[in-house]
Amino acid sequence: MKFFNVKTVEEAFALIDEKVGIVTDTESCPLEKALHRVLAEDIIAAENVPAFDRSTVDGYAVFAKDTYGSSESMPGFLTVDGEVKMGEKAAHPLSRGKAIYVPTGGMLPAGSDSVLMIEHCEELAGLLNTYRQVAPGENVIRKGEDITEGERILQAGKKLRPQEIGALASLGIKKMKVYRKVNAAYLSTGDEIVPFHTEKLETGQIRDINYLTVASLAKEWGIDVLYGGITADDYHEFSTRAKELYEKADCLILSGGSSVGAKDYTTEVIQSLGEPGVFVHGISIKPGKPTILAMADGKPIIGLPGHPASAMIIFKLFGERILKKRTGENSERKPDRIFARIGKNIPSSPGRSDYIRVQLSEKNGEWWAEPIIGKSGLITTLVKSDGIVEISSAKEGISQGDYVPVILST
Helix, strand or coil, X not given: CCCCXXXXXXXXXXXXXXXXXCCCCEEEEEHHHCCCCEECCCEECCCCECCCCEECCCEEEECHHHHCCCCCCCCEEEEEEEEXXXXXXXXXXXXXCEEEEECCCCECCCCCCEEXXXXXXXXXXXXXXECCCCCCCCCEECCCCCECCCCEEECCCCECCHHHHHHHHHCCCCEEEEECCCEEEEEEECCCEECCCCCCXXXXXXXXXXXXXXXXXXXXXXXEEEEEEEECCCHHHHHHHHHHHHHHCCCEEEXXXXXXXXXXXXXXXXXXXXXXXXXXXXXXXXXXXXXXXEEECCEEEEEECCCHHHHHHHHHHHHHHHHHHHHCCCCCCCCCEEEEEECCCEECCCCCCEEEEEEEEEECCEEEEEECCCCCCCCHHHHHCCEEXXXXXXXXXXXXXXXXXXXXXX
16 A cells, blocks of 8 residues: 555545445434434425415405506506405405405415505405506415425435425424434544643643534534544554544544654554555645545544644545535535626616525536526525525626625525
8 A cells, every 4th residue: 555645636525425425324303303414315295385375465366467557547446355364265266356355375265366465556445446467476376386296305315404494394294214413533643732621731732622623613514523532642552542433433533643754653543444444645735735534344534634724624625525425415515605607687676685595506617606586485495595695785686697695505
């Protein structure tokens, strides 16, 4: 085995994707505890959402054609024919030339095809003055428009965010199969390393801050980390402690001892834990070149550089990819916040800030943000989105190809 055969970042990512596998154990999880868990099964809708045609505004259910030509200067007139109360069915279908009041979320009476907002009309003694025309389907969500019975709404490997929890709740799903939580174990090495809470350092000593930074990052990804303490640069002690931790965790993280110095036992210890052993020893990156990645009998091992900045950068780049693969999460790597090119022209009214949900894709080395077109009441527009683009109140819109900041979903 030749060590320190430096790989590029892309080669290291490709090797991780090739060699690191999922922890396949699963468990049943109640919906109220499912946040940030990873689905181990597809979710198929057993019913329509919504279960009935409903209004998205407070207003009057109408036939759109009955409002054509209505304006402030020349209003139309319709007869008010009752109302629909929340949680109740419409008492009767809508007839031409009439209007029925419907609250936001209320069921539409049969026959109606749109809702005129109360801001755009006025009821006077049973007569409705209409000051604006509406189009068929305006201010209406149809039965099954959000989620259709038989539709696969979530795939196995999806990490559940608040919006997915809401979508599952809308279907009455109480529990689902998820992959069990993945854990990792951490061990620091080096004669000079002392616990981070050491008050007074002796000459040459360094506090172990790597554990806290690494464990904090892992916690953000939903991974619990078992702390194995600090071991001296002694092969027997290092090997014994690493073996104990390796057997308790789904991934072993070692910090320090990854250089080619005289006291470097890391590669030997890793090789002793199982096959096939080290597959990356050195990555063409600054900082963080002396990085070790290995697999031992199905478990990944990460050898981080001892320098805190290098360790944190490397763990963010490669540790996250490894641990998320272990959890079963299917997600393309995307940065926390990026600039992307907008995929379509988006108009906006001056004086109002608009927030547009977008999906991200990479084209020719650039990120593109494709607006998700859908009514604001649809849960699935949240599920499909990777982030949001803000159009500030000072702008009248953005043009296709413009660079825009994208705030990414967690």
